[in-house]
Amino acid sequence: MPAETPLDRAQAFIDALNAGDEDAAMAPCTDDGWELEGDSPGDLFEQAQRKGFQLGAGVVLAEQEGRAAIACPVVIPPEQEGEEERLVGSLHLLVQPSGLAGVAKTSQLAHAFVEGLLSAMPSFEELPESPEASAFVTLLIQAIADGKEQVLSDAASATLENLRVLRQLTHQVEAEGRSLSVGRSYGLPQAGRFCVQIFVDERPMYWMLQRAPGGGLQSRMLSTLPSFERLLDPQPVTPRPV
Numbered sequence: 001m002p003a004e005t006p007l008d009r010a011q012a013f014i015d016a017l018n019a020g021d022e023d024a025a026m027a028p029c030t031d032d033g034w035e036l037e038g039d040s041p042g043d044l045f046e047q048a049q050r051k052g053f054q055l056g057a058g059v060v061l062a063e064q065e066g067r068a069a070i071a072c073p074v075v076i077p078p079e080q081e082g083e084e085e086r087l088v089g090s091l092h093l094l095v096q097p098s099g100l101a102g103v104a105k106t107s108q109l110a111h112a113f114v115e116g117l118l119s120a121m122p123s124f125e126e127l128p129e130s131p132e133a134s135a136f137v138t139l140l141i142q143a144i145a146d147g148k149e150q151v152l153s154d155a156a157s158a159t160l161e162n163l164r165v166l167r168q169l170t171h172q173v174e175a176e177g178r179s180l181s182v183g184r185s186y187g188l189p190q191a192g193r194f195c196v197q198i199f200v201d202e203r204p205m206y207w208m209l210q211r212a213p214g215g216g217l218q219s220r221m222l223s224t225l226p227s228f229e230r231l232l233d234p235q236p237v238t239p240r241p242v
Contacts, residue, residue, distance in 0.1 A: 006068035006095035010058045013093065013100050014072060017045050018054045030120075033101040038121055041093065041100050052076065054085075058093060061107060062114040066097040069110035094120040108232040117190055124195065124226045130187030133194035136217045137207050141180045141198065144170050165222045172200060186226070193220075193231050208233075 009028040016024035025045045026034050034042040048054065056073035063069075074089040092110035094102035102120030104110040112118045119126060147170065172178040183197035183204065192211030197204055206226045212218040223230050 006063060007058060007060055007070055009095055009100055010068075010070035010072070010093045013041060014055045014058055017048050020049055028100050030096070030099040030101045033099060033120065036121060039103045039105070040121060041103060044091075044103050053088065055091075061092060062111055064114050065116070067114045067116065068095045069093070069104065069107075069114050070095060071107070071110075096120060106229055106232070109228055112188075112191065112228075112232060115190070117188060118228070122228055124186045124228075127186040127188060127195075130185040130189070130194050130196075133187060133196050133209055133217060134182055134185040136209065137185075137196040137198060138182050140166075140207075140219070141182060144173055144180060147174065166219075169200070169222075186231075188231065191232065195226060195231050197226070206230075 012028045013025055016022075016027075022045065025041070029041045033040050037043060053074050054077055056075055058070040058072040061069040061071040070093040071090060072093065073087055074091060076086040076088055078085055092104040092107065093100055094104055094110065094113050102113065104113060109118070109122075113120055113122075144166065169180065173180060178201050179199075181199045183199055185197070186195040188194065194209040194217065196207045196209065198207055199205075204224075206223045208220040208223060208230055209217045210220045220233075221230065
């Protein structure tokens with residue numbers, strides 16, 4: 001009998017989810033994949049039963065060294081005979097050698113899992129620190145404190161909406177007396193992406209960076225949440241003219 005493939009495991013989960021069979025859905029999953037809250041197969045099963053959606057047939061997006069991402073459509077089944085199902089989205093089931101372990105909303109996150117850059121249910125805490133990213137953001141924060149807008153302009157990009165967010169931070173420091181400080185950095189050096197936690201007084205924000213064509217770092221965006229989707233956002237960043 002041929003060995004069970006990642007697609008076999010994913011399809012068994014899909015069939016069980018669509019049938020509302022909890023025991024069968026649990027069988028191809030890892031313990032954490034079923035039990036942990038978040039982007040997990042267990043949570044996905046519960047959401048499907050609660051919201052009434054189903055999953056279409058899966059196809060292999062990528063596979064490498066026992067890890068695979070299975071892409072599948074999210075559909076609403078027809079309510080009456082003769083109606084067609086409605087496509088409402090798509091997602092990726094993440095399969096590792098021990099079983100179905102996670103769910104990714106974007107293909108970028110799915111590829112990062114398959115390439116071994118992230119776990120099936122990634123946490124920012126698992127990423128290594130990046131002294132380079134911390135030093136870069138420290139310099140930008142010092143430039144904000146010193147009112148050196150040209151330094152900020154040189155480091156920024158069109159994604160930062162023509163320095164709107166940076167100018168807002170500058171106003172909070174100069175006019176409102178807020179303090180800025182640097183927290184922990186998180187690195188994905190293989191992907192050329194980094195995230196540095198900063199604090200506006202005690203309120204955390206997350207400064208996303210990317211590797212620039214010339215080899216240095218470049219500001220990408222500021223976010224109130226440490227989102228992997230934002231960290232891996234594939235949209236190109238156009239350097240601002242200086």
